[in-house]
Amino acid sequence: MRQSQLFTKTRREAPKDEVAKNAQLLIRAGYIHKEMAGVYSYLPLGLRVLNKIADIVREEMNMIGGQEVLMSALQDPNVWKITGRWDDKVVDNWFKTKLKDGGEVGLGHSQEEDLVRIMTMHASSHRDFPKAIYQIQNKFRNELRAKSGLLRGREFIMKDLYFFARSESELADFHERAIEAYLKIFERVGIGPRTFRTFASGGSFSKFSDEFQMLCEAGEDTLYLNREKKLAVNKEVYNDEVLEELGLDKSELSEEKGIEVGNIFKLGTRFSEPLGLRFKDEQGKEQPVLMGCYGIGLGRLMGAIVEALGDEKGIVWPETVAPFRAHLIDLSGGNAEVKKEADELYRELTEGGFEVLYDDRDLRAGEKFGDCDLIGIPLRVVVSEKTLTAGKFECVERKSGKTSHLSTSEMLNTLSHA
Protein backbone atom coordinates (compact mmCIF):
# COMPACT_ATOMS: atom_id res chain seq x y z
CA MET A 1 0.00 0.00 0.00
CA ARG A 2 1.20 3.45 -0.86
CA GLN A 3 1.51 5.49 2.31
CA SER A 4 0.48 8.61 0.44
CA GLN A 5 -2.93 6.97 0.08
CA LEU A 6 -3.27 5.89 3.70
CA PHE A 7 -5.87 8.14 5.27
CA THR A 8 -4.38 8.01 8.75
CA LYS A 9 -1.52 10.20 9.88
CA THR A 10 1.05 9.77 12.57
CA ARG A 11 1.47 12.32 15.29
CA ARG A 12 4.39 13.31 17.41
CA GLU A 13 2.60 13.51 20.68
CA ALA A 14 0.08 11.26 22.29
CA PRO A 15 -3.15 12.73 23.65
CA LYS A 16 -2.36 13.85 27.17
CA ASP A 17 -4.99 11.67 28.79
CA GLU A 18 -3.55 8.48 27.34
CA VAL A 19 -1.00 7.18 29.76
CA ALA A 20 -0.79 3.55 28.74
CA LYS A 21 2.07 2.79 26.40
CA ASN A 22 -0.08 0.66 24.13
CA ALA A 23 -2.65 3.39 23.62
CA GLN A 24 -0.06 6.11 23.19
CA LEU A 25 1.87 4.29 20.51
CA LEU A 26 -1.13 2.85 18.70
CA ILE A 27 -2.84 6.22 18.57
CA ARG A 28 0.30 8.11 17.58
CA ALA A 29 0.98 5.68 14.77
CA GLY A 30 -2.64 5.77 13.58
CA TYR A 31 -3.65 2.19 14.37
CA ILE A 32 -6.63 3.01 16.52
CA HIS A 33 -8.93 5.87 17.40
CA LYS A 34 -10.43 6.39 20.80
CA GLU A 35 -14.17 6.94 20.64
CA MET A 36 -14.66 7.26 24.39
CA ALA A 37 -13.23 5.77 27.55
CA GLY A 38 -12.64 2.09 26.95
CA VAL A 39 -13.92 2.15 23.38
CA TYR A 40 -11.59 2.14 20.40
CA SER A 41 -12.05 1.94 16.66
CA TYR A 42 -9.56 0.06 14.52
CA LEU A 43 -8.13 2.02 11.60
CA PRO A 44 -6.54 0.42 8.50
CA LEU A 45 -3.21 -0.44 10.14
CA GLY A 46 -4.90 -1.59 13.32
CA LEU A 47 -7.39 -3.76 11.51
CA ARG A 48 -4.59 -5.45 9.61
CA VAL A 49 -2.90 -6.41 12.87
CA LEU A 50 -6.15 -7.46 14.46
CA ASN A 51 -6.97 -9.67 11.49
CA LYS A 52 -3.54 -11.29 11.58
CA ILE A 53 -3.99 -12.09 15.25
CA ALA A 54 -7.49 -13.39 14.53
CA ASP A 55 -6.18 -15.63 11.76
CA ILE A 56 -3.61 -17.18 14.05
CA VAL A 57 -6.21 -17.75 16.74
CA ARG A 58 -8.57 -19.25 14.15
CA GLU A 59 -5.96 -21.65 12.85
CA GLU A 60 -5.18 -22.93 16.31
CA MET A 61 -8.82 -23.25 17.28
CA ASN A 62 -9.60 -25.11 14.07
CA MET A 63 -6.63 -27.37 14.80
CA ILE A 64 -8.27 -28.59 18.02
CA GLY A 65 -11.58 -29.14 16.30
CA GLY A 66 -13.21 -25.76 16.77
CA GLN A 67 -16.10 -24.81 14.49
CA GLU A 68 -16.54 -21.12 13.95
CA VAL A 69 -19.89 -19.40 14.32
CA LEU A 70 -21.02 -15.83 14.71
CA MET A 71 -23.75 -15.36 17.26
CA SER A 72 -25.91 -12.30 17.54
CA ALA A 73 -24.68 -9.56 19.84
CA LEU A 74 -28.26 -8.83 20.97
CA GLN A 75 -29.30 -11.33 23.56
CA ASP A 76 -32.65 -12.75 24.57
CA PRO A 77 -33.18 -12.31 28.33
CA ASN A 78 -35.41 -15.38 28.58
CA VAL A 79 -32.64 -17.90 28.28
CA TRP A 80 -30.52 -16.01 30.82
CA LYS A 81 -33.39 -15.85 33.28
CA ILE A 82 -33.43 -19.64 33.34
CA THR A 83 -29.87 -19.79 34.65
CA GLY A 84 -30.40 -16.82 36.93
CA ARG A 85 -27.78 -14.67 35.26
CA TRP A 86 -30.11 -11.96 33.93
CA ASP A 87 -30.23 -10.61 37.48
CA ASP A 88 -28.09 -7.46 37.84
CA LYS A 89 -26.87 -8.74 41.18
CA VAL A 90 -25.43 -11.80 39.46
CA VAL A 91 -23.88 -10.12 36.43
CA ASP A 92 -23.37 -6.46 37.19
CA ASN A 93 -21.49 -5.26 34.11
CA TRP A 94 -24.08 -6.09 31.48
CA PHE A 95 -25.22 -3.47 29.01
CA LYS A 96 -28.96 -3.89 28.65
CA THR A 97 -31.36 -1.95 26.52
CA LYS A 98 -35.05 -1.80 25.68
CA LEU A 99 -37.01 -2.75 22.62
CA LYS A 100 -39.59 -0.31 21.27
CA ASP A 101 -42.37 -2.54 22.59
CA GLY A 102 -40.90 -2.42 26.08
CA GLY A 103 -39.10 -5.74 26.05
CA GLU A 104 -35.48 -5.94 27.08
CA VAL A 105 -32.38 -7.22 25.34
CA GLY A 106 -28.79 -7.62 26.43
CA LEU A 107 -25.62 -6.74 24.56
CA GLY A 108 -23.36 -9.75 24.48
CA HIS A 109 -20.81 -9.89 27.28
CA SER A 110 -20.46 -13.68 27.13
CA GLN A 111 -22.56 -16.27 25.34
CA GLU A 112 -22.84 -19.52 27.28
CA GLU A 113 -26.62 -19.48 27.55
CA ASP A 114 -27.14 -18.43 23.94
CA LEU A 115 -24.95 -21.17 22.58
CA VAL A 116 -26.29 -23.85 24.91
CA ARG A 117 -29.76 -23.12 23.60
CA ILE A 118 -28.52 -23.43 20.04
CA MET A 119 -26.88 -26.74 20.93
CA THR A 120 -30.10 -28.16 22.35
CA MET A 121 -31.59 -27.76 18.86
CA HIS A 122 -28.82 -29.75 17.22
CA ALA A 123 -27.26 -32.22 19.62
CA SER A 124 -28.87 -34.91 21.76
CA SER A 125 -26.99 -38.15 21.21
CA HIS A 126 -23.62 -39.32 22.48
CA ARG A 127 -22.76 -39.36 18.77
CA ASP A 128 -23.18 -35.58 18.67
CA PHE A 129 -20.43 -34.94 21.21
CA PRO A 130 -17.88 -33.72 21.94
CA LYS A 131 -18.05 -30.41 20.12
CA ALA A 132 -15.95 -27.26 20.22
CA ILE A 133 -17.61 -24.09 18.97
CA TYR A 134 -16.14 -20.65 18.87
CA GLN A 135 -16.60 -17.17 17.53
CA ILE A 136 -14.69 -13.95 17.20
CA GLN A 137 -16.98 -11.10 18.10
CA ASN A 138 -17.29 -7.77 19.83
CA LYS A 139 -18.17 -8.06 23.47
CA PHE A 140 -19.67 -5.39 25.67
CA ARG A 141 -19.02 -5.04 29.36
CA ASN A 142 -20.03 -2.05 31.40
CA GLU A 143 -16.78 -1.78 33.30
CA LEU A 144 -16.85 0.66 36.19
CA ARG A 145 -13.39 1.67 35.24
CA ALA A 146 -12.05 1.16 31.76
CA LYS A 147 -8.32 1.69 31.63
CA SER A 148 -4.95 1.06 30.08
CA GLY A 149 -5.90 1.60 26.46
CA LEU A 150 -6.74 -1.66 24.75
CA LEU A 151 -6.11 -3.68 27.87
CA ARG A 152 -9.42 -3.11 29.56
CA GLY A 153 -12.27 -1.75 27.48
CA ARG A 154 -16.03 -1.60 27.53
CA GLU A 155 -16.26 -2.90 24.00
CA PHE A 156 -13.64 -5.35 22.89
CA ILE A 157 -13.06 -8.15 20.44
CA MET A 158 -12.91 -11.58 21.91
CA LYS A 159 -12.52 -15.11 20.75
CA ASP A 160 -14.75 -17.25 22.90
CA LEU A 161 -14.83 -21.00 22.49
CA TYR A 162 -17.22 -23.32 24.27
CA PHE A 163 -16.59 -27.02 24.62
CA PHE A 164 -19.30 -29.61 25.13
CA ALA A 165 -18.18 -32.91 26.60
CA ARG A 166 -19.75 -36.20 27.63
CA SER A 167 -17.49 -36.83 30.60
CA GLU A 168 -15.03 -35.26 32.98
CA SER A 169 -12.18 -37.04 31.28
CA GLU A 170 -13.28 -35.85 27.87
CA LEU A 171 -13.45 -32.30 29.19
CA ALA A 172 -10.09 -32.62 30.92
CA ASP A 173 -8.54 -33.99 27.76
CA PHE A 174 -9.78 -31.10 25.69
CA HIS A 175 -8.76 -28.68 28.39
CA GLU A 176 -5.16 -29.80 28.10
CA ARG A 177 -5.28 -29.57 24.33
CA ALA A 178 -6.70 -26.09 24.58
CA ILE A 179 -3.86 -25.08 26.90
CA GLU A 180 -1.38 -26.33 24.32
CA ALA A 181 -3.19 -24.43 21.59
CA TYR A 182 -3.19 -21.28 23.68
CA LEU A 183 0.53 -21.51 24.37
CA LYS A 184 1.07 -21.96 20.66
CA ILE A 185 -0.98 -18.89 19.88
CA PHE A 186 1.03 -16.77 22.29
CA GLU A 187 4.22 -18.21 20.84
CA ARG A 188 3.11 -17.38 17.32
CA VAL A 189 2.14 -13.80 18.07
CA GLY A 190 5.54 -13.20 19.60
CA ILE A 191 5.01 -13.23 23.36
CA GLY A 192 5.65 -16.91 24.00
CA PRO A 193 8.79 -16.55 26.13
CA ARG A 194 7.05 -14.23 28.56
CA THR A 195 3.62 -15.84 28.76
CA PHE A 196 2.81 -18.45 31.37
CA ARG A 197 -0.03 -20.70 32.34
CA THR A 198 -1.29 -19.41 35.65
CA PHE A 199 -3.60 -20.95 38.19
CA ALA A 200 -6.29 -18.50 39.15
CA SER A 201 -9.66 -18.42 40.80
CA GLY A 202 -12.22 -20.64 39.16
CA GLY A 203 -15.00 -18.29 40.14
CA SER A 204 -18.23 -20.08 40.97
CA PHE A 205 -17.51 -22.96 38.62
CA SER A 206 -14.48 -24.82 39.82
CA LYS A 207 -11.52 -24.53 42.12
CA PHE A 208 -9.14 -23.12 39.52
CA SER A 209 -9.28 -21.53 36.17
CA ASP A 210 -6.28 -21.38 33.91
CA GLU A 211 -5.09 -17.95 32.97
CA PHE A 212 -2.37 -17.06 30.56
CA GLN A 213 -0.36 -14.20 31.94
CA MET A 214 2.11 -12.21 29.90
CA LEU A 215 4.77 -10.77 32.17
CA CYS A 216 4.70 -7.00 31.99
CA GLU A 217 5.06 -4.21 34.49
CA ALA A 218 1.91 -2.59 33.12
CA GLY A 219 -0.12 -5.67 34.01
CA GLU A 220 -2.90 -5.49 36.58
CA ASP A 221 -2.42 -8.96 38.00
CA THR A 222 0.15 -10.14 40.47
CA LEU A 223 1.43 -13.67 40.12
CA TYR A 224 4.04 -15.97 41.56
CA LEU A 225 6.04 -17.65 38.86
CA ASN A 226 8.17 -20.76 38.70
CA ARG A 227 10.14 -20.19 35.50
CA GLU A 228 11.59 -23.67 35.48
CA LYS A 229 8.19 -25.32 35.44
CA LYS A 230 6.64 -22.51 33.38
CA LEU A 231 3.80 -22.30 35.88
CA ALA A 232 2.46 -19.44 37.92
CA VAL A 233 -0.13 -18.86 40.60
CA ASN A 234 -2.29 -15.76 40.63
CA LYS A 235 -2.13 -13.83 43.89
CA GLU A 236 -5.89 -14.26 44.24
CA VAL A 237 -5.44 -17.95 45.03
CA TYR A 238 -1.89 -17.87 46.38
CA ASN A 239 -1.59 -19.69 49.70
CA ASP A 240 0.30 -22.59 51.25
CA GLU A 241 -2.47 -25.07 50.63
CA VAL A 242 -2.68 -24.23 46.94
CA LEU A 243 1.08 -24.33 46.51
CA GLU A 244 1.19 -27.75 48.02
CA GLU A 245 -1.63 -28.96 45.83
CA LEU A 246 0.18 -27.69 42.74
CA GLY A 247 3.54 -29.01 43.89
CA LEU A 248 5.16 -25.60 43.88
CA ASP A 249 7.83 -24.49 46.33
CA LYS A 250 7.54 -20.96 47.65
CA SER A 251 11.32 -20.44 47.50
CA GLU A 252 11.34 -21.04 43.76
CA LEU A 253 8.69 -18.46 42.98
CA SER A 254 9.23 -14.88 41.90
CA GLU A 255 6.61 -12.20 42.18
CA GLU A 256 5.65 -10.74 38.81
CA LYS A 257 3.12 -8.44 37.20
CA GLY A 258 1.17 -9.82 34.30
CA ILE A 259 -1.44 -9.03 31.68
CA GLU A 260 -4.09 -11.71 31.43
CA VAL A 261 -4.13 -12.55 27.72
CA GLY A 262 -6.28 -15.64 28.01
CA ASN A 263 -8.52 -17.36 30.51
CA ILE A 264 -10.15 -20.75 30.42
CA PHE A 265 -12.70 -22.32 32.73
CA LYS A 266 -14.28 -25.66 33.33
CA LEU A 267 -17.97 -24.94 33.71
CA GLY A 268 -19.32 -28.40 34.43
CA THR A 269 -23.09 -28.54 34.13
CA ARG A 270 -23.74 -25.02 35.41
CA PHE A 271 -25.42 -23.93 32.16
CA SER A 272 -26.18 -27.16 30.35
CA GLU A 273 -28.28 -28.56 33.18
CA PRO A 274 -30.77 -25.72 33.65
CA LEU A 275 -31.12 -25.28 29.90
CA GLY A 276 -31.67 -28.97 29.32
CA LEU A 277 -28.67 -29.76 27.17
CA ARG A 278 -28.29 -33.51 27.66
CA PHE A 279 -27.41 -36.49 25.57
CA LYS A 280 -28.46 -40.11 25.44
CA ASP A 281 -25.60 -42.51 26.04
CA GLU A 282 -25.15 -45.92 24.40
CA GLN A 283 -27.69 -47.38 26.80
CA GLY A 284 -30.26 -44.76 25.91
CA LYS A 285 -29.86 -43.11 29.27
CA GLU A 286 -29.91 -39.31 29.52
CA GLN A 287 -26.65 -37.77 30.69
CA PRO A 288 -25.66 -34.20 31.45
CA VAL A 289 -23.33 -32.36 29.09
CA LEU A 290 -20.19 -30.85 30.62
CA MET A 291 -18.83 -27.57 29.41
CA GLY A 292 -15.70 -25.50 29.33
CA CYS A 293 -15.15 -22.02 28.02
CA TYR A 294 -12.02 -20.55 26.50
CA GLY A 295 -11.46 -16.86 25.95
CA ILE A 296 -8.83 -14.66 24.39
CA GLY A 297 -9.23 -10.90 24.08
CA LEU A 298 -7.82 -10.10 20.66
CA GLY A 299 -7.59 -6.35 21.14
CA ARG A 300 -6.05 -6.83 24.55
CA LEU A 301 -3.56 -9.22 23.01
CA MET A 302 -2.67 -6.60 20.44
CA GLY A 303 -2.18 -4.05 23.20
CA ALA A 304 -0.13 -6.52 25.22
CA ILE A 305 2.21 -7.12 22.28
CA VAL A 306 2.80 -3.38 22.01
CA GLU A 307 3.39 -3.09 25.75
CA ALA A 308 5.86 -5.95 25.75
CA LEU A 309 7.83 -5.31 22.59
CA GLY A 310 7.59 -1.57 21.92
CA ASP A 311 10.65 0.57 22.57
CA GLU A 312 11.29 4.29 23.03
CA LYS A 313 10.94 4.93 19.30
CA GLY A 314 7.67 3.15 18.81
CA ILE A 315 6.04 -0.16 18.14
CA VAL A 316 7.96 -3.31 17.27
CA TRP A 317 5.74 -5.92 15.67
CA PRO A 318 6.66 -9.56 15.32
CA GLU A 319 6.49 -10.58 11.65
CA THR A 320 3.48 -12.76 12.28
CA VAL A 321 1.17 -9.92 13.25
CA ALA A 322 2.76 -6.88 11.60
CA PRO A 323 0.44 -4.93 9.32
CA PHE A 324 3.02 -5.24 6.54
CA ARG A 325 6.13 -7.33 6.03
CA ALA A 326 8.26 -4.45 4.83
CA HIS A 327 8.24 -0.68 4.96
CA LEU A 328 9.72 0.61 1.74
CA ILE A 329 11.10 4.10 2.02
CA ASP A 330 11.72 6.22 -1.01
CA LEU A 331 14.39 8.84 -0.38
CA SER A 332 14.55 10.02 -3.95
CA GLY A 333 14.09 13.65 -3.00
CA GLY A 334 13.28 14.67 -6.52
CA ASN A 335 15.67 12.28 -8.24
CA ALA A 336 13.46 10.66 -10.88
CA GLU A 337 15.80 7.75 -11.41
CA VAL A 338 15.70 6.81 -7.74
CA LYS A 339 11.94 7.24 -7.66
CA LYS A 340 11.60 4.89 -10.60
CA GLU A 341 13.79 2.36 -8.84
CA ALA A 342 11.62 2.56 -5.69
CA ASP A 343 8.44 2.15 -7.71
CA GLU A 344 9.93 -0.86 -9.42
CA LEU A 345 10.99 -2.48 -6.15
CA TYR A 346 7.53 -1.87 -4.71
CA ARG A 347 6.00 -3.59 -7.73
CA GLU A 348 8.35 -6.55 -7.51
CA LEU A 349 7.89 -7.12 -3.79
CA THR A 350 4.13 -6.80 -4.09
CA GLU A 351 3.97 -9.15 -7.04
CA GLY A 352 6.21 -11.49 -5.08
CA GLY A 353 3.31 -11.80 -2.67
CA PHE A 354 4.62 -9.58 0.13
CA GLU A 355 2.63 -6.91 1.84
CA VAL A 356 4.59 -3.69 1.62
CA LEU A 357 3.87 -0.26 2.98
CA TYR A 358 5.49 2.07 0.49
CA ASP A 359 6.37 5.49 1.86
CA ASP A 360 6.15 7.39 -1.40
CA ARG A 361 5.37 10.68 0.32
CA ASP A 362 7.35 13.78 -0.47
CA LEU A 363 8.90 14.23 2.96
CA ARG A 364 12.33 14.54 4.44
CA ALA A 365 14.26 11.48 5.53
CA GLY A 366 14.00 12.21 9.23
CA GLU A 367 10.25 12.31 9.20
CA LYS A 368 10.01 9.12 7.17
CA PHE A 369 12.39 7.27 9.48
CA GLY A 370 10.53 8.56 12.51
CA ASP A 371 7.23 7.29 11.15
CA CYS A 372 8.83 4.04 10.18
CA ASP A 373 10.16 3.43 13.69
CA LEU A 374 6.83 4.42 15.20
CA ILE A 375 4.73 2.18 12.97
CA GLY A 376 7.03 -0.72 13.71
CA ILE A 377 7.03 -2.84 10.57
CA PRO A 378 9.72 -5.54 10.92
CA LEU A 379 11.84 -4.65 7.90
CA ARG A 380 12.76 -1.23 6.60
CA VAL A 381 13.95 -1.03 3.00
CA VAL A 382 15.50 2.20 1.81
CA VAL A 383 15.86 3.31 -1.78
CA SER A 384 18.04 6.37 -2.34
CA GLU A 385 20.84 7.73 -4.47
CA LYS A 386 23.24 5.85 -2.24
CA THR A 387 21.55 2.52 -2.79
CA LEU A 388 21.22 3.22 -6.49
CA THR A 389 24.96 3.74 -6.72
CA ALA A 390 25.66 0.63 -4.66
CA GLY A 391 23.27 -1.44 -6.71
CA LYS A 392 21.72 -2.92 -3.58
CA PHE A 393 18.96 -1.80 -1.24
CA GLU A 394 19.45 -1.06 2.42
CA CYS A 395 17.47 -3.36 4.72
CA VAL A 396 17.22 -2.68 8.44
CA GLU A 397 15.47 -4.85 10.97
CA ARG A 398 13.23 -2.79 13.24
CA LYS A 399 13.80 -5.05 16.20
CA SER A 400 17.57 -5.40 16.17
CA GLY A 401 18.72 -2.56 13.97
CA LYS A 402 20.67 -5.13 11.98
CA THR A 403 21.49 -3.74 8.55
CA SER A 404 22.12 -5.59 5.32
CA HIS A 405 22.37 -4.65 1.67
CA LEU A 406 20.41 -6.82 -0.70
CA SER A 407 19.47 -6.99 -4.33
CA THR A 408 15.84 -7.45 -5.27
CA SER A 409 16.17 -11.17 -5.71
CA GLU A 410 18.11 -11.56 -2.48
CA MET A 411 15.38 -9.63 -0.70
CA LEU A 412 12.61 -11.75 -2.16
CA ASN A 413 14.56 -14.79 -1.13
CA THR A 414 15.09 -13.55 2.42
CA LEU A 415 11.47 -12.57 2.85
CA SER A 416 10.14 -15.90 1.68
CA HIS A 417 12.44 -17.82 4.01
CA ALA A 418 11.89 -15.74 7.12
Place this chain on the structure above:
RNA sequence: CGGGCCGUAGUGUAACGGUAGCACGUGUCCUUUGGGAGGAUUUAGUCCCGGUUCAAAUCCGGGCGGCCCGACCA
Protein backbone atom coordinates in the same frame (compact mmCIF):
# COMPACT_ATOMS: atom_id res chain seq x y z
C1' C B 1 -18.76 2.33 43.50
C1' G B 2 -15.12 5.28 47.22
C1' G B 3 -10.94 8.69 46.72
C1' G B 4 -7.75 12.11 43.87
C1' C B 5 -6.39 15.07 39.57
C1' C B 6 -8.06 17.45 35.19
C1' G B 7 -10.98 19.87 30.86
C1' U B 8 -7.89 26.35 26.49
C1' A B 9 -7.21 25.69 18.19
C1' G B 10 -6.47 19.08 15.06
C1' U B 11 -2.29 17.87 18.95
C1' G B 12 0.75 19.60 23.05
C1' U B 13 1.27 23.76 26.28
C1' A B 14 0.89 29.18 28.54
C1' A B 15 -2.08 33.41 30.41
C1' C B 16 -2.65 37.78 38.71
C1' G B 17 -10.13 38.23 37.95
C1' G B 18 -8.28 42.85 33.09
C1' U B 19 -5.70 42.35 24.95
C1' A B 20 -6.52 34.34 24.91
C1' G B 21 -0.26 33.58 23.52
C1' C B 22 3.44 29.85 21.90
C1' A B 23 5.00 25.23 19.39
C1' C B 24 3.72 21.38 16.18
C1' G B 25 0.03 20.42 12.57
C1' U B 26 -3.13 22.45 8.31
C1' G B 27 -3.35 25.72 3.35
C1' U B 28 -0.16 28.70 -0.14
C1' C B 29 4.85 30.23 -2.02
C1' C B 30 10.29 29.93 -2.10
C1' U B 31 14.67 27.38 -0.61
C1' U B 32 15.96 22.45 1.30
C1' U B 33 16.27 16.76 0.93
C1' G B 34 19.82 10.01 4.78
C1' G B 35 17.03 11.10 11.30
C1' G B 36 11.13 15.39 12.24
C1' A B 37 15.39 21.82 7.85
C1' G B 38 14.73 27.35 7.02
C1' G B 39 11.91 31.72 5.55
C1' A B 40 7.24 34.29 4.25
C1' U B 41 2.15 33.91 4.77
C1' U B 42 -2.55 31.41 6.32
C1' U B 43 -5.92 28.67 9.41
C1' A B 44 -8.12 27.45 13.97
C1' G B 45 -9.56 27.60 20.66
C1' U B 46 -11.37 28.72 26.55
C1' C B 47 -16.61 21.45 27.29
C1' C B 48 -22.05 22.87 28.55
C1' C B 49 -25.69 25.58 31.74
C1' G B 50 -26.23 28.97 35.56
C1' G B 51 -24.15 32.40 39.36
C1' U B 52 -20.68 36.28 41.53
C1' U B 53 -18.26 40.70 39.29
C1' C B 54 -17.56 46.89 35.97
C1' A B 55 -14.91 42.62 33.98
C1' A B 56 -14.50 35.17 34.23
C1' A B 57 -10.22 30.56 30.68
C1' U B 58 -9.36 32.05 35.82
C1' C B 59 -13.90 32.39 41.45
C1' C B 60 -18.71 29.57 42.96
C1' G B 61 -22.77 25.75 41.86
C1' G B 62 -24.59 22.03 38.69
C1' G B 63 -24.02 18.95 34.39
C1' C B 64 -21.08 16.34 30.80
C1' G B 65 -16.37 14.26 29.66
C1' G B 66 -11.26 12.32 30.55
C1' C B 67 -7.17 10.16 33.47
C1' C B 68 -5.06 7.92 37.94
C1' C B 69 -5.35 4.90 42.84
C1' G B 70 -8.52 1.45 45.22
C1' A B 71 -12.72 -1.91 45.06
C1' C B 72 -14.83 -4.88 41.19
C1' C B 73 -13.54 -7.94 36.83
C1' A B 74 -18.91 -15.13 35.04
